[in-house]
Amino acid sequence: xxxxxxxxxxxxxxxxxxxxxxxxxxxxxxxxxxxxxxxxxxxxxxxxxxxxxxxxxxxxxxxxxxxxxxxxxxxxxxxxxxxxxxxxxxxxxxxxxxxxxxxxxxxxxxxxxxxxxxxxxxxxxxxxxxxxxxxxxxxxxxxxxxxxxxxxxxxxxxxxxxxxxxxxxxxxxxxxxxxxxxxxxxxxxxxxxxxxxxxxxxxxxxxxxxxxxxxxxxxxxxxxxxxxxxxxxxxxxxxxxxxxxxxxxxxxxxxxxxxxxxxxxxxxxxxxxxxxxxxxxxxxxxxxxxxxxxxxxxxxxxxxxxxxxxxxxxxxxxxxxxxxxxxxxxxxxxxxxxxxxxxxxxxxxxxxxxxxxxxxxxxxxxxxxxxxxxxxxxxxxxxxxxxxxxxxxxxxxxxxxxxxxxxxxxxxxxxxxxxxxxxxxxxxxxxxxxxxxxxxxxxxxxxxxxxxxxxxxxxxxxxxxxxxxxxxxxxxxxxxxxxxxxxxxxxxxxxxxxxxxxxxxxxxxxxxxxxxxxxxxxxxxxxxxxxxxxxxxxxxxxxx
Amino acid sequence: xxxxxxxxxxxxxxxxxxxxxxxxxxxxxxxxxxxxxxxxxxxxxxxxxxxxxxxxxxxxxxxxxxxxxxxxxxxxxxxxxxxxxxxxxxxxxxxxxxxxxxxxxxxxxxxxxxxxxxxxxxxxxxxxxxxxxxxxxxxxxxxxxxxxxxxxxxxxxxxxxxxxxxxxxxxxxxxxxxxxxxxxxxxxxxxxxxxxxxxxxxxxxxxxxxxxxxxxxxxxxxxxxxxxxxxxxxxxxxxxxxxxxxxxxxxxxxxxxxxxxxxxxxxxxxxxxxxxxxxxxxxxxxxxxxxxxxxxxxxxxxxxxxxxxxxxxxxxxxxxxxxxxxxxxxxxxxxxxxxxxxxxxxxxxxxxxxxxxxxxxxxxxxxxxxxxxxxxxxxxx
Numbered sequence: 001x002x003x004x005x006x007x008x009x010x011x012x013x014x015x016x017x018x019x020x021x022x023x024x025x026x027x028x029x030x031x032x033x034x035x036x037x038x039x040x041x042x043x044x045x046x047x048x049x050x051x052x053x054x055x056x057x058x059x060x061x062x063x064x065x066x067x068x069x070x071x072x073x074x075x076x077x078x079x080x081x082x083x084x085x086x087x088x089x090x091x092x093x094x095x096x097x098x099x100x101x102x103x104x105x106x107x108x109x110x111x112x113x114x115x116x117x118x119x120x121x122x123x124x125x126x127x128x129x130x131x132x133x134x135x136x137x138x139x140x141x142x143x144x145x146x147x148x149x150x151x152x153x154x155x156x157x158x159x160x161x162x163x164x165x166x167x168x169x170x171x172x173x174x175x176x177x178x179x180x181x182x183x184x185x186x187x188x189x190x191x192x193x194x195x196x197x198x199x200x201x202x203x204x205x206x207x208x209x210x211x212x213x214x215x216x217x218x219x220x221x222x223x224x225x226x227x228x229x230x231x232x233x234x235x236x237x238x239x240x241x242x243x244x245x246x247x248x249x250x251x252x253x254x255x256x257x258x259x260x261x262x263x264x265x266x267x268x269x270x271x272x273x274x275x276x277x278x279x280x281x282x283x284x285x286x287x288x289x290x291x292x293x294x295x296x297x298x299x300x301x302x303x304x305x306x307x308x309x310x311x312x313x314x315x316x317x318x319x320x321x322x323x324x325x326x327x328x329x330x331x332x333x334x335x336x337x338x339x340x341x342x343x344x345x346x347x348x349x350x351x352x353x354x355x356x357x358x359x360x361x362x363x364x365x366x367x368x369x370x371x372x373x374x375x376x377x378x379x380x381x382x383x384x385x386x387x388x389x390x391x392x393x394x395x396x397x398x399x400x401x402x403x404x405x406x407x408x409x410x411x412x413x414x415x416x417x418x419x420x421x422x423x424x425x426x427x428x429x430x431x432x433x434x435x436x437x438x439x440x441x442x443x444x445x446x447x448x449x450x451x452x453x454x455x456x457x458x459x460x461x462x463x464x465x466x467x468x469x470x471x472x473x474x475x476x477x478x479x480x481x482x483x484x485x486x487x488x489x490x491x492x493x494x495x496x497x498x499x500x501x502x503x504x505x506x507x508x509x510x511x512x513x514x515x516x517x518x519x520x521x522x523x524x525x526x527x528x529x530x531x532x533x534x535x536x537x538x539x540x541x542x543x544x
Numbered sequence: 545x546x547x548x549x550x551x552x553x554x555x556x557x558x559x560x561x562x563x564x565x566x567x568x569x570x571x572x573x574x575x576x577x578x579x580x581x582x583x584x585x586x587x588x589x590x591x592x593x594x595x596x597x598x599x600x601x602x603x604x605x606x607x608x609x610x611x612x613x614x615x616x617x618x619x620x621x622x623x624x625x626x627x628x629x630x631x632x633x634x635x636x637x638x639x640x641x642x643x644x645x646x647x648x649x650x651x652x653x654x655x656x657x658x659x660x661x662x663x664x665x666x667x668x669x670x671x672x673x674x675x676x677x678x679x680x681x682x683x684x685x686x687x688x689x690x691x692x693x694x695x696x697x698x699x700x701x702x703x704x705x706x707x708x709x710x711x712x713x714x715x716x717x718x719x720x721x722x723x724x725x726x727x728x729x730x731x732x733x734x735x736x737x738x739x740x741x742x743x744x745x746x747x748x749x750x751x752x753x754x755x756x757x758x759x760x761x762x763x764x765x766x767x768x769x770x771x772x773x774x775x776x777x778x779x780x781x782x783x784x785x786x787x788x789x790x791x792x793x794x795x796x797x798x799x800x801x802x803x804x805x806x807x808x809x810x811x812x813x814x815x816x817x818x819x820x821x822x823x824x825x826x827x828x829x830x831x832x833x834x835x836x837x838x839x840x841x842x843x844x845x846x847x848x849x850x851x852x853x854x855x856x857x858x859x860x861x862x863x864x865x866x867x868x869x870x871x872x873x874x875x876x877x878x879x880x881x882x883x884x885x886x887x888x889x890x891x892x893x894x895x896x897x898x899x900x901x902x903x904x905x906x907x908x909x910x911x912x913x914x915x916x917x918x919x920x921x922x923x924x925x
Binding site (some may be wrong): 391434435 | 639642735
């Protein structure tokens, strides 16, 4: 048991702590590897161009956050607090962006508002390439993340509070301000922190549609890949950690103020039909869902027409990747292979690790440290993690240097990148399993691994499937971390799409993006099918 | 109907009883969680076949002691000897016990048969032997028809029986019960309590049950270990604990008790207001203050003559009807208050009602004295 815990600790140290440490060290060194203190930072802040992209990043992140938060709140309110028609449909549509790589909205926006876009006139002469495009793309990209948090926050409500407010003759606006808003205050804050961080660190959207408008994430890429300036890349990478650190502090402060809103006696709120309100929210939700579908539909359409906008007849030629002068279908199978490996190995490591952290006895401090380590990846943007991996694994004196440029490093990196959410999912599921199972097994002289296989895994199977699908879909769509780590043999589909777009072939890039969406969607579909099967077969006990 | 193996166990049990070496010996066990001292120097012997209850308020350390015996939370100091073997350092899997938790901890994805047979599979028994053993266990707890059901489909009482059958499957020498009845309805609880005791007698298995319910402990235990703040306050048979509490905490925790401050006049005599009362047993030195304890049902009212020894004048302030008896609040001449339980008969015969003056007697052999200050008595005034 303790041995396994130590192994997990070693794994997290090698794949997370040491790379991040190398990044930190690099930012304090000069090109020859000598310690220079904060000289790199001083140079950074003395460079007006660099400072400009910092300001740019804050600017688009702030605007993007406000718009996303507003839309997501209204949408979440419509889903949870009204009786509008088609709530299931709207909920499903809102989650579509999760299936797409973040460059896809960028590509779609080029078709919609670019120089030859259908709706170019709506920009009144402004360019889509730049802050406008970035904000629009980021709203699409960040929307489902904000929505999930806000739907959760709004679902938890004590119906009795509303009855009390109504019986005291409070008007709807007052009830909203005194009951609804305070009730989801925490959700609002964490949603805004999460999406600010997401937008602040996203690479895909600004890469595709940013034009000459520089942001930190594209700066890192340019510094490292374009100019081989690793030290400056490390400095910018550390700056990208800023919002996560601020979020962490804010979260701590909030949590201290947060009190349990739901007591055991609370009665869940059942929304009552309000014809006018329901209709208004239906229109709002339809508009948002329409925007999401428009973006996705545009990317699909763009990938299917012969020559936008001159020849709109349909064709599948952009999906013939071999002819498009790129690497053919190789990257697609690389992506599939990586996603499958990440899902299989990652689920085993993360769920097994969470089990050890949650259920083993003794070694309390070690388990607490492991849990803390598992939380770190959430705060580390992909681009920073990718950078750390180059610094760590590409170092000639690292004995693990041989995995650099292989599929292994991509898999290990991606597992690490999406570790936290999977870990938390596993911990939540494990917490719901009776804490005394292990004690009972011990009293019956049954070895722990057998109880793990026979009881814990079957009971947690839905969570395990969730984790593996989450890992698979994210491995398919991720760009930011792996963009530093791929080699000619391990090029991934999402990266190929970026390169193809860079080369000016937007239609083929769209086709690649859509192939990823289709694969993710297919896997999600498969997941719900399997889940239903599994539930019928092995989860018979869940029925009463 | 006693199976041969149990009969054999009974013989062995008799031998060990006569030889008087305890089945379980706990010696000077202490356990700390960080700064919190959960167990303070606990020593206790449990005889084979005995049913012992650990009784105390929540946080008194009773569950910690049970978990130490199981090896689930290993104690810091002291030794635990089971059947002549020092098990202090052994992990739970190498100890000989079956355990039933308050939550039952039934595996939700396994049906009743698989739950009960969980510890049997993979052992030395053949498939048919296992099947027979499971059938025997299910018959024992009266769940023969429920074998293919999942725990979620059973009632609380049935789940509790499954947990019990699972714990007994390997015929452990020691059965540990961690508040096994407290998640059940009052009626089911009373019924299962009787069954549990019968089963334990029949199997002659040594059992230790943790409970915070004094009524349950009194009804089921051969001996009760009353615990408070990590210490053992008293060990004794239920009657012992109830009749002769050796500590004010026990007197207060088990059953109803009147606590009245008195002064010691001389050896065996105390002053309560104007009245002088005789007291059997030990009493503090003359001139010292003490606390007098007497149970409400021990206060006599019938046939008390004015001027009789140990009698006091009182007036009934309030009467609370409690079904089979009434609890009256009496005010003594000196202003002190006492609770007294009167049977419905007495209430009728003597036509007792609030405001009525009467003479009561506090029998000398029912009074216990504890030195002042008694922390437990403080809130009784």
